[in-house]
Amino acid sequence: MRKPKVVVLGAGYGGLMTVTRLQKAVGVSEAEITLVNKNDYHYETTWLHEASAGTLHHDRCRYDIKSVINASRVNFVQDTVVSINKDEQKIVLENGELDYDYLVISLGSHPETFGIKGLKEFAFSISNINSSRQLREHIEYQFATYNTEKPRRDERLTIVVGGAGFTGIEFLGELANRVPELCREYDIDAKKVRIVCVEAAPTALPGFDPELVDYAVNHLQRKGVEFKIGTAIKEATETGIVVAKDEQVEEISAETVVWAAGVRGNSIVEEAGFENMRGRVKVNADLRVPGFENVFIIGDCSLIINEEINRPYPPTAQIAMQQGETAAKNLSALIRGGELTEFKPDIKGTVASLGEDDAVGVAFGKKMVGSKASFMKKMIDNRSLFMVGGPGLVLKKGKFKFF
């Protein structure tokens, strides 16, 4: 009897969790497992705001995929997925093809620019290792250039962050700590620097408790961040952005515009022809795609409704990892025979960092701020390492500067 072929696309939180669990759950004679990923490394998406601001080296945010997979059980293919042919059960890669009996799609998200003009061309994003280190270097280059010009152009020192959601706020927290370092490095008067956060929603950190939102906004304002809440970005241009609030239009000159206001599912999922909303597929309770008994979609390309509020769960690392665990269980049930289990998110908490030593959030049902929240945030970060790579990976890549 031919061994079934399991193909997992993407080694983000969901995909890597699926593979590391599956390699323990099924024997080498039971299935042929293949993991496909563009890079030979996994990166911690939730840490990229630090790499982007330059407060944590990007190498601290990634690790070799080979260091966490069992090479005798899993075949790792470093390649980029071009398309999914769901009818012929084939994956087209840039450098080859794969066919599958079972497929796990965990390709992650892309920035969602909501059709706002110029964002794709002129805004930076905090999406992956490449974009983060480019953003870090871009900001540093502006500071490095400032004193070489006459007249000096203050817009080099203006950074606009589009979005005061989770990523936006965490990035601002790091940036507020990084800017004084950059000012020292390049002999720049800190008063010349302007950090502006533009958020279209009526509040920063939508979904957070208002008390925590106030704490976060006050903390960042004290460090010099200007907030423009209820203000929409109308356009990004070569020289900055155009924003509008209640019909009042304003132009902000800025050499750095960062778009951190939303993600959408992967375009490959759309192109594959699955029913989707902006690249996200509403999956069954067992995480399979309706109508496709052998295709799982997990992570940012999947859509799960939170029945309590009748809205989708936000795409988070926490959910992606839990989905990976369920996907591995269900794959092993399909391979060996057995009951499939339903996915139930278990939201342990949400903590947004405000820099090295401060944070706001809820964990185990308790609101917390300050160094306690910051400690909890680092524990959460370490936990994702632990879940994939055990204590060894925590020791290698973990965050231990607690106080």
Added chain:
Amino acid sequence: MRKPKVVVLGAGYGGLMTVTRLQKAVGVSEAEITLVNKNDYHYETTWLHEASAGTLHHDRCRYDIKSVINASRVNFVQDTVVSINKDEQKIVLENGELDYDYLVISLGSHPETFGIKGLKEFAFSISNINSSRQLREHIEYQFATYNTEKPRRDERLTIVVGGAGFTGIEFLGELANRVPELCREYDIDAKKVRIVCVEAAPTALPGFDPELVDYAVNHLQRKGVEFKIGTAIKEATETGIVVAKDEQVEEISAETVVWAAGVRGNSIVEEAGFENMRGRVKVNADLRVPGFENVFIIGDCSLIINEEINRPYPPTAQIAMQQGETAAKNLSALIRGGELTEFKPDIKGTVASLGEDDAVGVAFGKKMVGSKASFMKKMIDNRSLFMVGGPGLVLKKGKFKFF
């Protein structure tokens, strides 16, 4: 009796040496000494190739002027010189005016682009702290951006250095060491990187012994540097440079072009109306300007003929510092009465660095290469610190990683 006012313009090698010697030579009641400098720091011009390549932090290449001058003897003014009015004995600064009885002009050099089109707009220079850290960041930004684009643009990884003279060769030596680090940092295949040195003269390091030139060129070629000797840069453009050799024209696409092929005297010296050649004034043997008994010009703005070969001495830190010593002596003779002494350069040697651990040069009449020359180079670097700031400054800023 009014104390004579001594004004020293510029705190480079020559100016700072003048002031640190003069503050010991004359008493506080004998003269009022004022030092004017654009920045509150002195930088080691001869180390800037390291800061520019990113192999030495620019803060290691500079120190506070106040740490080496005696505040009770010297009045330090941080300001930029706008013009010299030699007839009224006045200095116009951006934020004020000064008048003098004795003047020392030690304003240093500017890059000389020989009218080559586009160099001023599109080429970087290794001239000061600002330009060096900008160049370092520019190169790093190209590496950071390379993997974020599709298709990748190899010209981001092409660096053209115009000039294989002293600065060009020293910069290439650092760059050849820095590039492998950048490739690791940004996941770039080192084979994609191209470093091209273009030199119009028929040899690299003109004036050096041919055996030393061969050693240097071979060393750099082994590390991947391409040399185009006897080749002139015709034009720098937004996308690279145009070069020509024997009527054969070639375009090289490069995001980074560095002009390291020559310097000229300061334009303020020209505008002051002293007889000059490209901003350099042929001074008397006592370093005074012909026709001006109270004006000394030293360093890169001065021109001294080497009688042995009937050509000017090249503008070096070594000569500037020796001139500073003579200027201080002669100023003190003018103030107190006494004989002025003639300046006689004492060329102790010339060593060009080829990176952290290699060099070529002549010291105390002996040719040397490799780690011996590299050691000598570091001793020369430490010596300039010692001459200005004594052992304390050497300990603080010196180079001690000898092997």
